[in-house]
Amino acid sequence: MSPQADVDQEAKPKSGPTNSETQSVVQPPPRKRGFFEERPHARIILIVVVLVLAIGGYFLLRYFGSYESTDDAQVDGHLMPLSTRISGYVTNVNVDDNQYVTAGTVLVQIDPKDYQVALDQAEADLAQAQADAQAQNINVPITSQTTTSGVSAAEADVEDAQSGITAAQQQYDAAQAQLAQAQANDVKAQNDLVRYKQLVDKQEVSQQTYDQAVASAKASTASVAAAQSSAAAAAQEISQARSKLAEQQANLRSAQTGPNQVASTRAKALSAAAVVQEKEAAVEQAQLNLQYTKIMAPVNGVITKSVEVGMNVQPGQQLMTIVPLDDVWVTANFKETQLKEMKPGQDAEIDVDANGRKYRGHVDSIAGSSGARLSLLPPENATGNYVKVVQRVPVKIVLDPNQNSDHYLRLGMSVVPKVYLK
Numbered sequence: 001m002s003p004q005a006d007v008d009q010e011a012k013p014k015s016g017p018t019n020s021e022t023q024s025v026v027q028p029p030p031r032k033r034g035f036f037e038e039r040p041h042a043r044i045i046l047i048v049v050v051l052v053l054a055i056g057g058y059f060l061l062r063y064f065g066s067y068e069s070t071d072d073a074q075v076d077g078h079l080m081p082l083s084t085r086i087s088g089y090v091t092n093v094n095v096d097d098n099q100y101v102t103a104g105t106v107l108v109q110i111d112p113k114d115y116q117v118a119l120d121q122a123e124a125d126l127a128q129a130q131a132d133a134q135a136q137n138i139n140v141p142i143t144s145q146t147t148t149s150g151v152s153a154a155e156a157d158v159e160d161a162q163s164g165i166t167a168a169q170q171q172y173d174a175a176q177a178q179l180a181q182a183q184a185n186d187v188k189a190q191n192d193l194v195r196y197k198q199l200v201d202k203q204e205v206s207q208q209t210y211d212q213a214v215a216s217a218k219a220s221t222a223s224v225a226a227a228q229s230s231a232a233a234a235a236q237e238i239s240q241a242r243s244k245l246a247e248q249q250a251n252l253r254s255a256q257t258g259p260n261q262v263a264s265t266r267a268k269a270l271s272a273a274a275v276v277q278e279k280e281a282a283v284e285q286a287q288l289n290l291q292y293t294k295i296m297a298p299v300n301g302v303i304t305k306s307v308e309v310g311m312n313v314q315p316g317q318q319l320m321t322i323v324p325l326d327d328v329w330v331t332a333n334f335k336e337t338q339l340k341e342m343k344p345g346q347d348a349e350i351d352v353d354a355n356g357r358k359y360r361g362h363v364d365s366i367a368g369s370s371g372a373r374l375s376l377l378p379p380e381n382a383t384g385n386y387v388k389v390v391q392r393v394p395v396k397i398v399l400d401p402n403q404n405s406d407h408y409l410r411l412g413m414s415v416v417p418k419v420y421l422k
Contacts, residue, residue, distance in 0.1 A: 066420060066421055066422045067418050067419055067420045067421060068334060068338040068342060068418070068419050068421060069416060069417065069418040069419070070332055070333065070334050070335070070338070070416070070417065071414075071416050072332070072333040072334075072392060073330055073331065073332035073333065073350075073397075073414070073415050073416065073417050074330070074331060074411075074412055074413060074414055074415060075328055075329075075330060075352075075409050075410060075411055075412060075413040075415060076328065076329055076330065076331040076396075076411060077323060077324065077325070077327060077328040077329065077411045078323070078324055078327060079321055079323060079411070080298065080299065080301070080321065080322045080323070080324065081318045081320075081321050082107065082295060082297075082298075082318070082319055082320040082321065082322060083315075083316050083317055083318045083319060084108075084110065084292070084295060084313045084314075084315060084316070084317055084319060085289075085292045085315055085316075086110065086115070086289050086292045086293065086315055087312070087313060087314050087315055088110035088111050088114070088115075088293065088312070088313060089110065089111040089310070089311075089312055090108060090109070090110055090111075090307060090308070090309055090310060090311045090312075090313060091109050091110065091111050091309065092108065092109035092309065093107070093108055093109075093305065093307055093308060093309055094106055094107055094108070094109070095107050095303045095305065095320075096303070096305070097303065097304055097305055098302055098303070098304070099302070099303050100300070100301070100302050100303075100325075100407070101297045101300065101301065101302075101303055101322070102297065102300050103296075103297055103298060103299050103300055104296055104297065105296060105297045106294050106295070106296055107295050107296060107297055107303070107305075107319075107320060108294075108295040108307060108319055108320070109293065109294055109295075110292075110293040110294075110295070110313070111293070112290055112293040115286065115289045115290040115292075115293055116290060118286045118289065118290075119283070119286035119287060119289075119290050121286075122279065122282045122283040122285075122286040123283055123286075125279045125282065126276070126279035126280060126282070126283050128279075129272065129275045129276045129278075129279040130276050130279075132272045132275070133269065133272035133273050133275065133276045135272075136268050136269035136271075136272040137269050137272075157248040157251060158245065158248040158249055158251075160248070161241060161244045161245035161247075161248045161249075162245055164241040164244060164245070165238060165241040165242055165245055167241075168234060168237040168238040168240070168241040169238055171234040171237060172231065172234030172235055172237070172238055173234075174234070175227065175230040175231035175233070175234040176231050176234075178227045178230060178231075179224070179227035179228055179230070179231045180227075181227070182220065182223040182224040182226070182227035183224050183227070185220045185223060185224075186217075186220035186221050186223065186224045188220070189213070189216045189217040189219070189220035189221075190217050190220070190221075192213050192216065192217070193213045193214060193216070193217040197213075295319065295320075297322060298322070299322065299324045299326075299327075300324060300325075300326055301322040301323045301324040301325055301326075302322070302323045302325060302407075303320055303321075303322055304320065304321045304322075304323070305319065305320045306318065306319060306320065306321075307319040307320065323410075323411060325404065325407040325409070325410075326404075326407075328399070328404060328409050328411065329361075329364065329396055329397060329398045329399065330348075330350055330361065330396075330397040330398075330399075330415055330417055331394050331395070331396060331397075332394070332395045332397055332415075332417045332419075333371055333392040333393070333394055333395075334392060334393060334395050334419075335390050335391070335392055335393075336370070336390060336391045336392070336393055337390060339366065339393060339395075341421045341422075342363065342366070342395065342419055342421060343363065343366075344362075344363050344364060344365055344366070345362060345363060346362060346363045346419055346420060346421060347360070347361075347362055347419075347420045348360070348361045348362055348363060348397045348417050348418060348419045348420065349361075349417070349418045349420070350397065350399075350415050350416070350417045350418075351415060351416040351417075351418070352409065352413060352414075352415050353413070353414045353415065353416070354408075354410075354413050354414075355408060357408075359399055359400075359403045359404070359409075360399070360400045360403055361397045361398055361399045361400055361403065361417075362397070362398060362400065363395060363396070363397055363398075363419055364396040364397065364398040365395075365396045366393060366394075366395050366396075367393055367394040367395070367396070369393075370391040370392060370393050371391075371392050371393070371394055372391055372392075395419070397417050397419070
């Protein structure tokens with residue numbers, strides 16, 4: 001039952017009241033007007049507000065969905081250790097900690113005296129080797145020419161010796177013929193002397209004829225002796241000619257070894273040239289060692305030193321670390337769920353905690369593994385107590401040109417990058 005019916009029921013009299021009394025009692029109170037009736041424009045305003053909130057919420061959702069952000073990020077860059085290549089005594093350190101240097105600046109000076117002496121010695125050894133090599137090179141054509149001339153002369157001497165043997169043989173033959181003739185004449189003269197002796201004894205011939213026969217016999221005997229001497233001399237000449245031929249043949253064999261001597265001389269020249277190359281390499285090494293006494297900055301950057309004057313350094317010992325502030329980037333560790341639409345080339349905005357500035361950049365690359373896999377103790381998920389944990393993957397964000405021209409950013413600074421996906 002409604003409240004209005006209850007009022008009407010209470011207003012009715014039990015003994016039948018008059019109509020006028022009844023009408024005065026049952027008259028309802030005036031109805032209260034509603035909020036929208038009193039404010040006819042409120043409904044429109046409400047609708048507008050709802051539409052504005054809906055549209056704003058839509059664009060807000062689109063805005064928050066258009067980028068990914070993380071506070072697990074920091075400025076990153078190169079740490080270039082500078083070490084020495086030689087040992088020595090440090091005489092000068094030309095920079096201080098946190099000093100900005102340019103490429104080519106001499107940072108440390110090592111005592112160069114020992115290395116200058118070594119260079120002078122190497123240059124002297126090179127000069128000596130070059131002189132020896134030049135002398136050996138001169139000997140090569142001389143030896144070659146001498147060998148060729150010696151062979152030709154020895155061959156000519158052999159021919160002359162052979163000709164001498166032939167001539168001596170002919171003289172010997174002629175001497176033998178003369179000896180045979182002299183012997184024949186001597187036999188005839190001796191026989192005539194015997195006959196003339198018999199005749200002179202019988203006085204059948206004159207004494208003068210006999211004396212002539214005696215003289216002829218003696219002369220023939222002397223001719224035989226002379227012919228024998230000539231034959232012996234001719235035989236001796238043959239023996240001498242043969243000895244000379246043997247000597248000249250030996251000289252020819254010796255001269256024929258000249259090519260081997262030329263080859264040996266050339267080998268000595270090549271060896272001397274190799275020694276020159278070795279000494280040149282020693283000079284170059286000495287020059288490099290002398291250059292290494294000056295340790296220079298390879299790039300522009302800020303210095304952190306660990307060397308002082310008076311230290312004796314050894315090869316490979318780290319002396320300084322240089323941070324090239326011209327080449328810094330941001331390493332942002334995004335959750336793997338944030339990488340769905342992230343890719344290289346997307347624009348990024350970096351908010352730096354240190355100065356509150358915003359830097360522009362872009363995504364350069366996404367790491368090939370999560371940070372946990374590259375840690376000292378990577379997780380081992382093949383266990384019975386496995387709990388799924390959202391992994392973080394490093395993303396490299398490179399600054400746009402001239403964003404860090406004042407070199408304010410330092411390695412390790414905390415930043416909040418925002419990568420725009422759309």
